[in-house]
Amino acid sequence: MKKLVTSIALIAALAGFSGVAVAAEEGDLAHAVEHAAKVGHYPILKPEEMDWSFAGPFGKYDKGQLQRGLKVYTEVCSACHSMNLVAFRTLEDLGYSEAQVKAFAANYEVQDGPNADGEMFTRKAVPSDYFPSPFPNKEAAAAANNGAAPPDFSLIAKARGVTRGFPQFVFDIFTQYQQGGPDYIHALLTGYKEPPEGVTVAEGTHFNPYFVSAAALAMAPPLSDGQVTYDDGSPETLDQYSRDVAAFLMWAAEPHLEDRKRMGFMVMIFLAIFTALVYLTKKSVYANKEH
Numbered sequence: 468m469k470k471l472v473t474s475i476a477l478i479a480a481l482a483g484f485s486g487v488a489v490a491a492e493e494g495d496l497a498h499a500v501e502h503a504a505k506v507g508h509y510p511i512l513k514p515e516e517m518d519w520s521f522a523g524p525f526g527k528y529d530k531g532q533l534q535r536g537l538k539v540y541t542e543v544c545s546a547c548h549s550m551n552l553v554a555f556r557t558l559e560d561l562g563y564s565e566a567q568v569k570a571f572a573a574n575y576e577v578q579d580g581p582n583a584d585g586e587m588f589t590r591k592a593v594p595s596d597y598f599p600s601p602f603p604n605k606e607a608a609a610a611a612n613n614g615a616a617p618p619d620f621s622l623i624a625k626a627r628g629v630t631r632g633f634p635q636f637v638f639d640i641f642t643q644y645q646q647g648g649p650d651y652i653h654a655l656l657t658g659y660k661e662p663p664e665g666v667t668v669a670e671g672t673h674f675n676p677y678f679v680s681a682a683a684l685a686m687a688p689p690l691s692d693g694q695v696t697y698d699d700g701s702p703e704t705l706d707q708y709s710r711d712v713a714a715f716l717m718w719a720a721e722p723h724l725e726d727r728k729r730m731g732f733m734v735m736i737f738l739a740i741f742t743a744l745v746y747l748t749k750k751s752v753y754a755n756k757e758h
Contacts, residue, residue, distance in 0.1 A: 496511070496512075496660075496663045496676065497663040497664060497665050497666055499511045499512065499676070500662075500663065500666050500676070500682050501666075503682065504682070509678065509679055509680055509681060509682070510629060510676060510677045510678055510679050511676035511677070511682060512654075512658070512676040512677055513629050513677075514629055514647075514650040514651050514653070514654030514655075514677055515650065515653075515654060516646070516650055517646065517649065517650050517653055517710070519646050519649060519714065519717075520532065520714075521646075521714070521717065521724060521725075522643075522644070522645075522646055523642065523643055524642075524643045524728055524731070524732065525728065525732070526643075526724075526725075526728065527725050528714070528718055528724070528725065529714065530561055530562040531699060531701075532710070532711050532714045532715075533561045533562075533711075533714060533715050533718050534561050534562065534563075535697055535699070535701060535707075535711040535715075536711040536712045536713070536714050536715025536716070536718075537558070537561065537715050538695060538697070538711075539690070539695050539708050539711055539712040539715070540620070540712055540715055540716075542694075542695050543689055543690060543694065543695065543708075543712075544620065544689065544712065545598070545601060546601055547601060547608075547611075547612060547617040547686075548601075548617045548618065548619065548620045549598060549599065549600035549601065549602075549617075549619045549620065549621075550597070550598035550619065550620045550621045550719060551597055551598065551599075551600060551619055551621055552597065552619070552621035552622065553597060553598050553621050553719050554594070554595060554596065554597050555568055555571065555572040555575075555592060555593070555594045555595070555596055555597070555598070556568060556594040556595055557722055558571065560718075560722055561718075565594070568594050569593070569594055572591075572592040572593055572594050572596060573591045573592065573593075574592075575591070575592040575596070575598070575599055576589045576590065576591060576592065576599070577589065577590065577591075577592045577596050577597075577599050578599075600619075602616075612685060612686070613671045613672075613685040614685070615684075615685040615686075617686070620716055620719065621719060621720065622719075622720045623648070623652070623716055623720065624648035624649055624652060624713070624716040624717040624719070624720040624721075625648055625720040625721065626648070626720075627647075627648050627651045627652065627679060628647025628648045628650070628651050629647055629650075629651055629679065630647075631644070631647070643728075646717075648713075648716070648717060648720070649713040649714060649716070649717045650713075651677070651679065652709070652712070652713040652716060653709045653710055653713045654677040655675060655677045655678060656688075656689070656690055656705070656708070656709035656712070656713075657705055657706055657709050658675050658676060658677040658678075659673055659674070659675050659688040660674055660675070660676065661674065662674040662683075666682070668682060668683035669683065671685060672684060672685055673685075673686065673687055673688065690705050690708045690709060690712075691705055692704050692705050694708065695708060
């Protein structure tokens with residue numbers, strides 16, 4: 468037992484040392500870039516942990532924020548990124564009426580068919596359709612974006628994120644931390660910088676120390692202050708846009724998050740009651756037994 472405790476303490480100490488090293492690298496970005504290139508480990512800087520309404524075991528989506536995020540996606544992100552797994556009808560969960568969803572879907576065209584002549588045709592989208600891709604195929608998407616096809620956004624908030632080391636991942640079991648994807652998306656969208664002195668990036672790429680695969684990426688900074696007009700008076704800033712679209716993408720990836728948390732809470736209550744009943748039953752059965 469003593470050896471186990473010693474081992475855990477040693478691992479925690481090493482984790483703390485690693486955190487200090489990362490902090491030191493953040494102070495010298497050029498050195499951090501060089502170190503990441505040598506070991507092949509990205510991102511160079513870890514995303515900041517943000518405050519989200521859906522965080523924690525009792526978190527809920529902010530529908531106003533989700534509606535703003537949809538607006539950012541529609542007016543900016545949808546020019547390059549598809550959401551092939553998200554149906555228009557699910558937008559009712561954001562607080563829109565059936566008529567509003569129908570009107571929103573009608574702004575898009577989707578391919579359908581074949582018709583009676585065996586030919587494919589296009590028509591206005593209906594709520595049962597899914598967000599269409601802005602490109603006919605991956606090859607066309609790559610050709611229009613410096614050779615890098617933009618990823619689909621349906622599950623991006625669950626597919627992206629930075630692994631949290633020891634001992635954080637232990638505490639995450641109890642705090643229900645699952646915001647790694649939104650934290651990463653926000654950091655990436657707000658993290659574009661000029662390359663530090665002595666660091667060069669490939670032509671056609673843009674330096675971003677939060678990118679999970681390299682020091683630079685093909686996507687240029689997609690958002691800037693004042694780019695999208697909000698109807699509810701929220702700040703029209705890069706930071707706010709990034710927060711809102713990250714929250715919206717989290718909803719797109721896990722629309723039933725609130726139901727899952729509600730069910731999980733009821734299960735935990737049931738297990739607690741069941742454990743108490745089992746204990747009391749055992750105590751009653753063996754109360755008059757000789758030991």
